[in-house]
Amino acid sequence: xxxxxxxxxxxxTEMGQEVTLRCKPISGHNSLFWYRxxxxxxxxxxxYFNNNVPIDDSGMPEDRFSxxxxxxxxxxxxxxxxxxxxxxxxxxxxxxxxxGHSSYEQYFGPGTRLTVT
Amino acid sequence: LxxxxxxISMDSYEGQEVNITCSHNNIATxxxxxxxxxxxxxxxxxxxxxxxxxxxxxxxxxxxxxxxKSSTLSLPRVSLSDTAVYYCLVGVYNQGGKLIFGQGTELSxxx
Numbered sequence: 001x002x003x004x005x006x007x008x009x010x011x012x013t014e015m016g017q018e019v020t021l022r023c024k025p026i027s028g029h030n031s032l033f034w035y036r037x038x039x040x041x042x043x044x045x046x047x048y049f050n051n052n053v054p055i056d057d058s059g060m061p062e063d064r065f066s067x068x069x070x071x072x073x074x075x076x077x078x079x080x081x082x083x084x085x086x087x088x089x090x091x092x093x094x095x096x097x098x099x100g101h102s103s104y105e106q107y108f109g110p111g112t113r114l115t116v117t
Numbered sequence: 118l119x120x121x122x123x124x125i126s127m128d129s130y131e132g133q134e135v136n137i138t139c140s141h142n143n144i145a146t147x148x149x150x151x152x153x154x155x156x157x158x159x160x161x162x163x164x165x166x167x168x169x170x171x172x173x174x175x176x177x178x179x180x181x182x183x184x185x186k187s188s189t190l191s192l193p194r195v196s197l198s199d200t201a202v203y204y205c206l207v208g209v210y211n212q213g214g215k216l217i218f219g220q221g222t223e224l225s226x227x228x
Binding site (some may be wrong): 004033042043044045091093104105106107108109110111 | 149151158159160161162163166204206216217218219220221
């Protein structure tokens, strides 16, 4: 298996522009997670899905952020409009286990490094 | 929510055994203890998980005392490639699958 696939790997955009990050989870995994990592705040969970349904989006910083999972093999995280403080590495992860299970093995993608100028 | 406490950084030399201890005083009965490893410019990688006593795999060993209020990740004979940040996670069962990462332990292995 190719693992979790994210695109693009790097994104540089100007403040105010729309940014869309993409993720393809590992086939057969039914849970998908979006994280953001910065030096100041570390690794934060933004939102996660189970069977394509958003379960908890309490980590989404504000309304400028939205995430969708139209099918089991694809998810997007959109930022509109983007701001410099959104600059971070965004990770997507998937898991074969449903949320609430005591075993927390998640498989992370390589991340998208977003720079908003 | 079970908060974890681990050293911010550790130094070691190649060939040595490294032990990273994590404190989790408020661990719940059903919680597992999970460790992740993150190399620079990569996503975290699951390395080991346990509930009690000792767990060993090809990468590391995890020691958990009877009271489960702490755990120790043991890396045998580290190499330069083991330089990474190591995260200890526990206590998220009742939050529906969330992984809450602390600041982790930055391990630096020197030649």
